[in-house]
Structures are given as structure tokens and as C-alpha cells.
Amino acid sequence: MKYGAPFLAVIALVLIAWLGSLIPGMQYVFGVVFPYLAMAMFLYGFIRQVVYWGKSPVPFSIQTTCGQAKSLDFIKHNKLEAPDTNSQVVARMLLEVLTFRSLFRNTQARIYSGPKLTHESSKWLWMFALLFHYSFLVVLIRHMRLFLNPYPVCLDWLEFLDGIFQIGAPNWYITDICLVTGLVLLLLRRFCQTKVRYISLANDYFPLFLLLGIAITGILMRYCLRGNVDVVAIKQLAVGLATFQPTITADIASIFYIHLFLVCALLVYFPYSKLMHMGGVFFSPTRNMRNNTRAARHINPWNPDIKPHSYAGYEDEFREFMVDAGIPVEKELPAKQA
Amino acid sequence: MYNKGLIVPGLVVFVIIATFPFWYNGLSAGPVPKPELPPGGEKQCVAPAEVMRSEHMSMLNEWRDEVLRDGHRVAVVADGKEYRKGLQTACMSCHTNKEKFCDSCHNYTAVQPYCWDCHLTPANIVAKKEKP
Structure with a gap:
């Protein structure tokens, strides 16, 4: 049930888009109405969630200390692991956001014969996460070629590097393969590691299935089901969406509408789900607070204003x-x- | 709201990035490519126009593999007319102008096929012949 329901939900989304796009006249709904609606809901939901977090007070100074805090001069201060100033916090956050240092620190407990318990470093999650996130970023930037007219020249360089193996025509992209690999590995991690499987819920599996669906339909559309995938017509629609004058000039294949509908579903789902860690990482008090509790007192913002009252x-x-x-x-x- | 000075600018930057295509294009969809039809007036191709539009790259890739790797240089027959498999021999014999035909859509959709790493366009061939 934990992974069956999300899987069926994604299949249902695919079927809705597939059958829906075959109904005459519905192409406009799937190609224009849903994308606008999804984008609006994404932006609204994202801002709403961030403002909600911004309104939540942080009652305690709860940074995670992973190194020596600033103390006396002769004790070496670990600036990244126990930041004392704002710039040190920024450095810590940058490394967290760009290189996922929290995941890098992951350990796994194992019992060996003896019995002997070990807590060993386990880098798999970190590697899979890096593989997935950076591939997804490059794929996202590459898609800008369909939305920008004329497109900036840096997209040419990205296309060249991503397709540098020059396999087939259209070119196979490195990030296409890495994206699917990363997602499959993240999914297998949830299936195969019994402890992770135990704590995984439907809302852990759904984004993975949805993203896999997006990646697979995209890859199928580009390399396998080319019939009626006219890139010029697709770009006209995409640029039209971005300039508020959308037109569907050709009969575009269903696989395109399936891909687009799944992306819309992702956009709508994003702000109301765990995927909001994209914005949430910046709001982690354990990461974004200064480790200066010895130097400065953290005042709980919801403390009532009580004046001292002597005897x-x-x-x-x-x-x-x-x-x-x-x-x-x-x-x-x-x-x-x- | 706490930390307004950081959160509001952060949100603004995020919204600007997320809506990048909207303001980058400046509400102008730009020109739509109009590939030049064969100057010789040929009306027939190896496949219907819609198929060629979406699948020409796969076809050329198959031809390349068949001719160069398997040695099958058998001509393609469509509607009684024979075409020799090849970019220069088949396609470019009618669509003689690469810049006005191939490039018009490729430049629009940011595609840089590596055909021309090896192949010569008709204009290239003329330029080569003129050289002593």
C-alpha cells in the first residue's frame, strides 16, 4: 500500500493525460490551461509556505555543533562546523545546499559476528542525491531552449557537453541517463534497506514515481516515440506560454501531453510536500543559526515582556x-x- | 514575520528565477522558422512531411549505420523514385541550401547536429572547387 498507491496514482495521471489529450479540443486544456494553473499554484504555494515558515519563531538556539565552537584564543575554532559570524554561517549553508554535507556525514549501524556493533560511514545516499539533483538541474536548464527565443548561447555549450558522447541522433544526454539512474537508486534504497523501507511512506514514494514518470516519458519522447513530436511546434507552444500568447499549431503526440501533465502535477504537488525541502533547507535552524550561545543570549521571540520585580x-x-x-x-x- | 530582511529578498530572487522565461522573452514570441522548400520545385520526399519533420534525425542515423557500418547502400524507393541513402546524395540534392533549410529550425530549437563535422554543404563544395 505504501508504494502501490503512489505508483497507481502516477499511472492514473498518465492515463488521464493520454486519454484526455486524444479528445478533440482537450489539447488546449492540457497544453495551455493546466500549465498556467500549475505554475500559478506552484508560485502561490511556495510563497505561502515560505511566509508561514518566516512567521514561525525559533524559541531556542538549536544549531547542530559538529566542531569546536569559538572559545578562548588558544583553542582552535572550527569555523565551518560551529560558525560564529554570519559569513561563516553563509559558508556552511552554501556547502550544505550545494554539496549536501549532512548526507555526507551519514553513518550506518551494523552488527558483525562477535557480536560487534559498528557505526560506519555510509555515503550511498549522498552519492545518489548528488547524482539526481545535479542531473535534474541540468535537465531543467536544458529545457530552457524550448522556452527562450532567441536562446542564450550558454545553452549551446551545455547541450554540447551533455551530449559529448555523440551517441545516436537525437544525441543521448549524459544527464538523461544519470537522472534515471539516480532516481532508480534512490527508489531501490527505500525498497532494499529494511530500516529505510520501514520508515518510508506513500509521500516518500510518490515524488520518486512521479519524477521517474517525467524522466521516462521525456526520454521516450526524445528517442523512441518520435511520431508527431514536432519540436518546432512544441517550442512555439512553450514560447507562447512564456509570452502569454500560446498557440498549438500542430497535432502533437500524446506522449508530449503526458510528459507535460506529469510536470504540471509535480508543480502543483511541490509546495505541499516534502519536496519543499528546496526552500526549507534555508530555514533549518540547525544549519542557519550562529553557534555563539556563549557570546550572545538567544531571546525566545514569543517570550512575554516581563519586567524584573525585586523584593x-x-x-x-x-x-x-x-x-x-x-x-x-x-x-x-x-x-x-x- | 521574522528575518524579513533576508526572507523577502530570497523569495524575490526565487520568483525571478522561477519566472525567468516570462521576462526574458519580453512578451515577444520572436520569429517562427520557415524552412525553404526545395528551390528546384520537387514536391516528393522519401516520407511524408510530418514524418520527416519529427523523425528525420532517426532516419539519417539509421542510414548512417546501415551504409557505413553494415555496407548496405541499397537505395530507398519512395513512390517509384530512387534515393541513394545519404545526407548529401539524397537530402541535399533537393534541399540544396543548408543555411535556409536545415539551420532555420535547428537554430530556432537550439539543436546542433554533428552532421557537418564530416559532411560538406553544397556551398562548401562550391567553395572548395573554386580554390586552386
Whole structure:
């Protein structure tokens, strides 16, 4: 159920787009209406989620300390692992966002005969994640060739490097293969590692299946099911979408609408799911706070404003009642004037 | 909202990147390619125009493999007319102008086929012959 339902959901999305795009007139809905709707929902959802996070106070200074914090001069400060200034935090965040250092630190507990328990470094997740994320980024940038007219020359260089093996025509891209490989490895990790499988939920599997669906339909469209995949007509539609004058000039194959519909589904799903780690990584208090609790006090922003109230002040306020009740006071009431 | 000074600019940058194609094009879709029809007036090709439009690259790739790797230089017959397999021998004999035919769509869709690493365009051939 945990992986069956998400898999069937993706298959259902494929069928909806496939059958839907065959109905005359529905091409406009799948090619124009859904993409605009999806983009609007993506932007709205993303901003809403980020603002929601921005409104959430951080009550404690909870950075993860992975090295020596700044202390006395003769103790060596680990600037990346326990940042003390904002620029050190930026450096730490950059490495986190660009190279996934948290995943690099991953360890795995194993029991060997003896019995002997070890906590060994396990880099697989980090490698698969790097493979997937960077391939996806390059694929995304490459797709700009369909949205920009005239396109910037740097896309030519990217195309050249990505297709440098010059296998077949159209050229096989390195990132196409790496993207699918990365996704399959991330999926196999959830299936094969019993502990990860135990904690995996439907919303862990769904994005993987959806992204696999997008990658596979894209690859099929480019290399296998070429029939009625007229790239000029597709670019006219894409540029039309980007300039608010969309036109569908040709009869484009269903595989294109399936691909596009799955991308729309991804855009809509993105802000309401774990995929928001794209924005969320910048909001991780364990990463983005200074490790300076010895130098500066972190004030909980939701603390009520309570003024200090000394005993002397307390007595000043209630002296009369205290004297009335017979409680001893440090300072007597002023003598009553006769 | 806390840390407004960081979050708002960050969001603005994100939205600008996410909507890059919208403002890059400046609401102008630009010219649509119009590949030149054969100057000689030929109306017939090895396959219908829609098939050629979407599948010519696969066909050329197959021809390349068949001719160069397997040695099958058998001519392709379409509607009673024979075509010798090859970019220069078949395609370019009618579509004589690479710049006005091939490049018009390839430049539009950012495709750089490596045909011309080895092949010569008719213009190239003329230029070579003129050289002493």
C-alpha cells in the first residue's frame, strides 16, 4: 500500500493525460490551461509556505555543533562546523545546499559476528542525491531552449557537453541517463534497506514515481516515440506560454501531453510536500543559526515582556496589606501623622 | 514575520528565477522558422512531411549505420523514385541550401547536429572547387 498507491496514482495521471489529450479540443486544456494553473499554484504555494515558515519563531538556539565552537584564543575554532559570524554561517549553508554535507556525514549501524556493533560511514545516499539533483538541474536548464527565443548561447555549450558522447541522433544526454539512474537508486534504497523501507511512506514514494514518470516519458519522447513530436511546434507552444500568447499549431503526440501533465502535477504537488525541502533547507535552524550561545543570549521571540520585580519593589507595592495581615516587613510604614 | 530582511529578498530572487522565461522573452514570441522548400520545385520526399519533420534525425542515423557500418547502400524507393541513402546524395540534392533549410529550425530549437563535422554543404563544395 505504501508504494502501490503512489505508483497507481502516477499511472492514473498518465492515463488521464493520454486519454484526455486524444479528445478533440482537450489539447488546449492540457497544453495551455493546466500549465498556467500549475505554475500559478506552484508560485502561490511556495510563497505561502515560505511566509508561514518566516512567521514561525525559533524559541531556542538549536544549531547542530559538529566542531569546536569559538572559545578562548588558544583553542582552535572550527569555523565551518560551529560558525560564529554570519559569513561563516553563509559558508556552511552554501556547502550544505550545494554539496549536501549532512548526507555526507551519514553513518550506518551494523552488527558483525562477535557480536560487534559498528557505526560506519555510509555515503550511498549522498552519492545518489548528488547524482539526481545535479542531473535534474541540468535537465531543467536544458529545457530552457524550448522556452527562450532567441536562446542564450550558454545553452549551446551545455547541450554540447551533455551530449559529448555523440551517441545516436537525437544525441543521448549524459544527464538523461544519470537522472534515471539516480532516481532508480534512490527508489531501490527505500525498497532494499529494511530500516529505510520501514520508515518510508506513500509521500516518500510518490515524488520518486512521479519524477521517474517525467524522466521516462521525456526520454521516450526524445528517442523512441518520435511520431508527431514536432519540436518546432512544441517550442512555439512553450514560447507562447512564456509570452502569454500560446498557440498549438500542430497535432502533437500524446506522449508530449503526458510528459507535460506529469510536470504540471509535480508543480502543483511541490509546495505541499516534502519536496519543499528546496526552500526549507534555508530555514533549518540547525544549519542557519550562529553557534555563539556563549557570546550572545538567544531571546525566545514569543517570550512575554516581563519586567524584573525585586523584593523591595514587591514590598513597596503591598506594604500596607502586609502590615495589616501581620507579615513582617523590612521597612515599616511611615508613621501616621497624628 | 521574522528575518524579513533576508526572507523577502530570497523569495524575490526565487520568483525571478522561477519566472525567468516570462521576462526574458519580453512578451515577444520572436520569429517562427520557415524552412525553404526545395528551390528546384520537387514536391516528393522519401516520407511524408510530418514524418520527416519529427523523425528525420532517426532516419539519417539509421542510414548512417546501415551504409557505413553494415555496407548496405541499397537505395530507398519512395513512390517509384530512387534515393541513394545519404545526407548529401539524397537530402541535399533537393534541399540544396543548408543555411535556409536545415539551420532555420535547428537554430530556432537550439539543436546542433554533428552532421557537418564530416559532411560538406553544397556551398562548401562550391567553395572548395573554386580554390586552386
